[in-house]
Every structure is written in structure tokens, then in C-alpha cells.
Amino acid sequence: MLELRNINVQFSGRTILKDVNETFHRGEIIGLVAPNGTGKSTLMNVIMNYVKPNSGKVVVNEKLQYKTKKDEVKIHEVISMMPDQSDLYNHLSGIEHLKVYCSMWNSDTDLIDKTIKELGMESYVKKRTGTYSLGMRQRLCFAMQIVSNTPIMLMDEVMNGLDPNNVNIISNILLKKREEGKIIIIASHLLDNLEQISDRIFLFKDGALVNSAVVSNGIGKSEISTVRVKGLSDIAKEILINQFPGTNVLPLSNGVSLIDVSSFSVEELSQLVVFLHDNKFTDFNFGNVSLGDLYTMFYIKDNTEINTSANAAGLAEEYIRLKQELEIVKRAMTIVARK
């Protein structure tokens, strides 16, 4: 178990993490989502004790804390962080890197071959990493962490530079690790993928961790609660609301509008499809509020990223307004499984 208790981090007057309180349990994959520079890496650095919080503490397995250097070593035996691909030894081979990590954490050497096979690295793992592409280096870094086999794993941008196939492979491995009872915390920008594999997803807002499930109940669940339409004009919106009074339309800044269909019957859903077709709207899909939608709602306003160093009070107001908008979406019901 990993607990974060009242973690506060400030750099040069800026609040990076504010009152972060969370507990992570065995067999969980935690997703961290936020734009660059909003505190994802800082949180991971705090968990690893590379950054000391201004207040608060990290508690591992209910008793271990970063009190002495000895404790730090003990904690590092159970928590590992994925290394950065730029720090690989170019003159060493991939398998040499894996052997180092395996021996350092005293884990089962069989894991090395197993992981190489799972990641399809056989063809190049014996070559010097200096010859690797970005994707190969990234996969190696992931493999190194898998091979260390710590109960808690932190991964910052693990899917960086990977093609969809490799994203898939790594996701499957992560799911397997979860079944083994590991806690895996992933920071990523691949929102769809994160949504698929994570048990809980947290967004960063003003230094605080916001659980996306609290914000949007249906996230990740298999239900049709929303129809996503691209390019819905204001006039069409008015007509739609008149024609379907039990609904709400939420326009997003990326040109997509979310139509709340949580209370719709199958017939009403069909009528909606007809309406959209007749009004020449061809780019739409059914589903629920996705992480991407949440990201857009949270972070993107008028096609520009909100600068989190802007006026905090103004941002708080913005946040409340968005939260109220999302209350509408919250009324989605579970009806049918997504295709």
C-alpha cells in the first residue's frame, strides 16, 4: 500500500502540489493526466524522495516513511521508477542493462528472458543500446523496470515514442502485473490507452489530484450516455434542444459538442441519428464521456492551453463553472454496452 498524506510542494513561490491525499492499494493501475509542467513528475519524484515535500509524507506499507537514509533504501526496494531512455549506457547491450536491474533488486533471473520474449526484443537485446531507436530504448527502460519486479512501479510517459502495437503489448503486460497485485502509477498523454487500463485516473488541477470518476461517473464504463458531434452549430443546437427536450448539449472548445443521452430510449436514440443525418452532420459517435473529453474540458479553453501559473482565483472560478457543466453529464445512465 502507498499513502500520500497532505503532500505540499512549492518551488519559488509557485504551488506545484497542494494537499495531495491519496491511498493506492495492491492490484491497482493509477493513471495521472495533466498538461506538461503541472506536477505529474514532481509527484513521482516526491514518492521516490528525489524531491522533498514542503509538508506531508509518503507512507509505504503502513509503516515505512522517508525518515532516514536507511528507510530510503528500504523503500527503494519496494518502489522503482522507470529510468529515462537518455540515461542508458550506450556502450552496454540491452540484456546487460536488464541483468543489472535484475541483480540489483535480487529478482528472479527467469524474468529477464520472459520479459524479452513478451516485448519481442530478442532481435536486438544483445546489441549496444547506442544503436537503438527511441522506441527500442523506451521498451528497454520498461523492461528494466519489469525485471526489477518491485511491488510498486512508477512510470513517467512509458508509452513515449511507441507505435500502437507496442502500446498494446505494454498495456497487456501492465494488466498482468496488476493481476499479480502490483501498484502501478502511470503518467501518460495517451488518454485512450490510459482510460482502458487504469482502475483510477487522476487529473491535476492547481496542484490538487482530482479523481476523474468523481468528476464523471461514467468514465471508463461501458455505457452510452453521450453522443459526440463535431461541428454542431448554435442554430442546430437550438433545434435539437427543441426537438429533444430531455437533453443537454455541452459545447467543447475543440469544436465537439456532447449531447447528454443518458435518459434516451432506443427509439429516441434512433430519432437522434435521423436528425443528425437530415441536418447533414456526419461526424458523430455514441459512447460516454471520455478522458479526452475531460482533458479538453479541464485544460483546453478556446483552443489554447490554460497557463497554470495564471491567476489562481480566476482558475478556481473556471473550475467551478466547468464542474457545474459536468453535473449535466453526470446524469448519464448505463444502458447498452459500447461497440
Add this chain to the structure above:
Amino acid sequence: MKPYFKFELSQFITNKKNIAIYVILLFLACFYALNIAPSYKPIERVDAKEIEARYTSRESFIQNYLNDPNRFQGMASGGLFIFPRWNELDKKRLESLNEGNLKKYASVTSKWYTFSNDLITSTGQYYYSPGYYTHGNLYASDDGNYGYSYSASRYAGYGEGKSKLSINVFEERTALQTLQRLLESYLPMILIICCVFLSVDIVLKDRLYPSLLKGFPISDWKKLLIKGAVALIGSVGIIIPISIGLIMIGIRYGFGDFGLPVAIYTFVGEPTYFKKGEFLNTSMGMYLLQNFIILILLFALIISLVLLASMIIRNEFANLLVGAMFIFNEIFYFKRGIGFFEEVENYPTNYVQVGQIISGYRNYIYNSSALTFDKGVYVLGISTGILILLIFVISKFKRYKLV
């Protein structure tokens, strides 16, 4: 701890700089064995011709003045008093050389050196072997006195000992004796410089791979300890390329044996103006062992110094400077005879010239009695201990980060 040790060791061995150091040492060892060793001209040679020339000239003097009524006047009396004894010794030396009886030669030569040295120091009329009086050497007679006393002692040892004797042994050309000579000249300096170079980046190299190494479940103190141990092993490994040079010399001039006598300048009590030390023989094996022990301690001290500098200053250039300052420090404050007044034995930097410490030559030129093996072990051991303690304390600071 073991996996980290293996990790550091493999990094050390594959480091291009370290490989280059071993290769360069091998080259220098072979260069020395092939180029320099053969052209070594010892000051104290086994030269039958030279002995004969002196013998003949003195003999003719004796014959000339033997029956002269004025023979007890002036310089002649001095010569008549001294020369017969001198010639008796030289004659025996020549005879034993001709017979090939090297043991006898050694015994007589020892007596010859003692006699000559007493003569030269007491009368001031005679001179040591020419080799001491090179242009620019301000301390020729001191060196001569040392050289003659040293030779007297070792030749006595040759005569009494069981070692196989040869001209090469007498002229200290065998592999082990060459090692002894080198330890008393520039070899310790070279070894220590290599040690500095080998350890200069052992901490700081990790800066290039932080995210890989930061999370290792091993404390900073243990990491530093292991790094130090690896550097020490690597420094001791310098012996290998040097041994190859020694083997090459051994093939040509003989290896010598560990029972060969090595004359050590020792003191009983404090030196005074009149009371000087004396030479006592120890075995080559013991001499080399003592050198080895002091060298290891010096390595440990230097490595600790470099580790500490790496932790505090975090710059490789600075590490090199710190190492250089330790090695060359003594050159700046050394003054002949100053050991009588200052407690030079307490400065760890005085033990850099390892061979000269063990052989007692440092005591001779410092005019001290305290620069000995035991003191060296004590001073270097304590200094290293202090440095290691500092390293321990700093590494335990919460704020301190190794990588």
C-alpha cells in the same frame, strides 16, 4: 551489495580510460625493460680493471717509498699507513673475482667499503666513486657516504647469505633488485599518479546516468565503499603490467630471490650531529612486502581523498588537482635536514616516496629517525581512517545526494 560491486567492477574494467592506463603502463614497463634497464650504469660497479688500476697505482707508491728514509714525512707517511691495508683488501677482491668465488668477493668488498668510507669521512683527502660527483649535485659527499655504507652492508649480506650470487646481483640488475631500485626512485610516484587517474571519475561518472542509478536499493555510503574498493583493486592491479616488464628484465639479468639482503638505514634512538644511523640488512621479501603495504595504504588514502573531493566539489578536474597536490606537496616544503626540527613523520604526504621511506634514505636526508615503516602505517592508516569517517558522515546527511 554484491550485485552493485559486480556492476561497478565491470564498469571499471571496461572504462576506456582505465584500459588505456594499463596499456600505457605495459608500454612503459616494456620500454624500461628493453631500453633503460640495459643502459643502467650503477655507481658501484664490479670492475676488475678499475680495482686493478687503483691497486697498481698504490702498489707502485708503496714500493717507491718503502725504502725511502723520508718515508715517514708528510703525505708519504699517511699513504704508507693506509695503502697497504687498502691494497690488501683490493688484492683479495681481485683474487676472488679471478677465481670466480663471488661469496669471498662479497665479504671482502664489504670490508673494503667500510674501510674506504671511514677513510674518506675522517681524512677528507679521498673521494667516493666518481658517479656521485655529477655536475649540479650539491650533496655528493652525503650521497657517497650513504652509498658506501649501504654497499658495505649489502655486500656483507651477500657474503653471509644463501642467495645465488652473480655480477648482476652485485650491480643490482636482477628483476627484484631493479624493482627495489625503482621503488626508491620514481616508481611509487608513477603508481600513485595511476591510482589518481583510475579513481578520478569513479563517483562522478554516475552523473551522466542519473535516472538509471538513483533508485538502486543501496545506500550512498555502501555505494561509496564499493566504489572505493573497486578503485583499490584496480590500483593494485597495476602490478600486472609492471610485472611483465620485470619478467622481461628477469629473463635477461636473472630474477634474484626473496632472500637477497636489502640494506636499511636504521636508527636506535635520536640522530645527533655525531651519531648517525647504521645499516642493517633485511630480506628482499620483507622489504618488498613493507613497500607493498605502504603502497596499499597510500592508495587507500588517495582514493579516499578523491572520493571526498568528488562528494564535496563534484568536478573531475578538481579531483585531479587534489590528487596532484597530495603527490607533489612534499617537493615544495622539503628541505634537507629539516626533519631534525620538524615532526615530518606526521605528514602523510611524506610517505609518497615509499621505497626511500622503507630503505631509510628519507630519514637520512631529512636527518630524522622517525620516517619508518611502522610510523608510515600508523600515519597513513589514521589519515585514511579520518577521511573514510568524513565520507561516512557526509553520506549520511539527509540532504546529500550521491547522484
Add this chain to the structure above:
Amino acid sequence: MWKLLKNNLIIERSSKKNIFAFIFVALFIFGLAIYMENWDVGNIPAQKTSEQQNVLSALSLFPDMDASADGDSSDLYKNLNEQQRLIALQRISANLNKPDMFAESAINLAKLREETFQLEGFEEVEEFLPTFNENKLESIFYERLTSLDIPIFTDNLTYYQFLIFLFGILGSIWFIFLAFYTCGIMIEDFNHTSLIKGYPLSFDKYVAAKGISTMSIILIFIVEIFLCSLPLIYFRGLGDPSYPVAVFDGNYEIYSIAKYIGVSVLYMIFIAIFVILLSLILNVLLKNMYLTLFVELFLFVLPSLFPRLVSLLPFNPFNYINFTDLLDGKSLELAYPVGLNSTHGLIYIGISIVILVVIANLFLSTGKLKRA
């Protein structure tokens, strides 16, 4: 380009390496002054005592003979006897502070010694005496000293005297110091190739800027050498700037202190440029700071290890890198003596610099810059 230079200097200003290099130079100067004090460098009575001992020891090799002018001893014996007398005279004049007598005996001694080289049996006594070269330098030195009417006995730690001694040492260590200082000149960049490749300026301009900023700092080192010696003016005085220095620059000459220091500084600057370029190229070839250092040091000691090379390859710039030995005519004392001309030395180093620039230009198209 100026912006780049300015940026480089701002980076270098706070670099730990530079701070330590400056400290090292200062400590070296102070340490040298202490060393001179301890070893009593230039103590004439001590030198003369030792010389006298040497000659007496040489004489002891000869059977006692009649050394008078019409005696039956060898010319060498007579010569050595006369030398011994002159050295004794020098000793006395040094102790009694009689500079004229000292200088006169010095000149006569030098003449005598010059004769010994031709005499039969010289090889037996060779090691007791100064070399032909050393003798010649002393000869012209004292001749000039007497003609200029300059005090013979001077304090060696006055500012100008100290500088002579200092520049006499610098020849041996300047290259070594610079090799250490510049051996990593491009290494940092190899870890950030994607950064450098993307710069909006040509790569050779980038490298040139790096070389120039390094050179500026080295020039500051040279200034620092003079500055750190200044305290001696307070402690021991300025000394005599017209004091002569005997050198061999192809011929035996007398330089004034100013000229000697001037030539030395010129050499130091040329050597600095040479080393910077060499380090640049070796960094690209070897991609390792220490390997660069070792190669440079090896090239530096090569003429000492294999003296034959000096006469075989007189245009090898490394023959001239130790400019002190060069100006002392040490090349004439080798087993295969060769007279090296210091002006030629500058030319050869200059040519080498041009060659290195050409090589650097060829090499350093960005493609060669790969991550180590």
C-alpha cells in the same frame, strides 16, 4: 558570433574547472617561490663547493703528477688543476662579496672548460663537468654581465629574477597543464548533439567560438602568472630588468629579461592554440577526455623517450613544445645532437596549427559529431 562568444564566456566564468584552474596557477606560483626559498636556488657558494668537489674527485682519478706548466702531466690534468684553482677563487669571491673577481674567474673558467672538450682523456671526466652547451651559455652570460656592469650577486627571489626561473620551469609544464585543461573541450557537446545540430549557425563557427573563448581564458592564465608574482616586489624588490639571459636560439645569444619573457609568452600562446586544436580533433576522433589527454602527453614525451626522433624529424612541433629546454640548447646535449632554432620552432608550430585547422574543418562537418 559575438553573442556566442559572450555566451561561452558567461558559461565558462562560473565553471568549476576554471575556478580550480585559476586556484592551481596561483598556488603553483606561490609554491614555486617557497620552493626556491627552501632549496636555496642559485646559492652560489653551495654550487661552487659542489663544483670544486667534483673537480677534485676528477683529479683523484689521476695519479699524482706535476701539474705545473712545464711538468710532465697530461694537458687534461693541468687543465683540471687550473679549473680547481679558479673555482676556489670563485668560492672565495662569492663569500667575500667580490663580484669582479668572481666574474673574471667565471669567464676564465668557461674558457678552460671549453678547451677540455678537445683534450685527450676527456671522456673519463665528462660527468664531473658541465656539458659544452651549459658551459657556453655560462661563458656568454658572464661576458655580457661584466660588459654591462651589472651586479653579479643578486637575490633570486626579486620579481624579475623570479620570472626568469619561473619561465624556465614553465617550458616543461605549460603543455601538460594545457593538455589537462583542454582535453575535454568538446566532450560535453557529444552528450547534447541534438542540441548543437539544430543551432542556427554553421558548425565551424560554433567550434571556432569555443576555441576562441578557451583561448581567452588561457590568456587570462598568462596574465595571472605575472599578477601572482607581483607580491615578490613587496617582499624582495623589483630586481634588475636588464639582467641578461643566455640562450641558444640557433646561435648562442644573450637575451634581455624582457626578450626572454617575450619569446616565452609567444611560445606559450602558439602552444595554446596548438593544444586547443589538437584537443578538438582528438575529442572528435577518440570521444574520450582521458584518451585525448593520454595521447597528447604521449606525443609530448615521445622526443624524450626516443631522442633519435629529434634529429630525424626536426620539423616535429613537439620538439619545440618544451621551450625552456629549447632555449637552453638541451637538444645539443642529446645522444644525436641537433641544434634547434627557436624561430624555426615557432614556424613549425605555426604550420602545424594551419594543418590542424584544415583537418578540423574537414572533420567537423556535423555528421562527425555523434553521441559517444
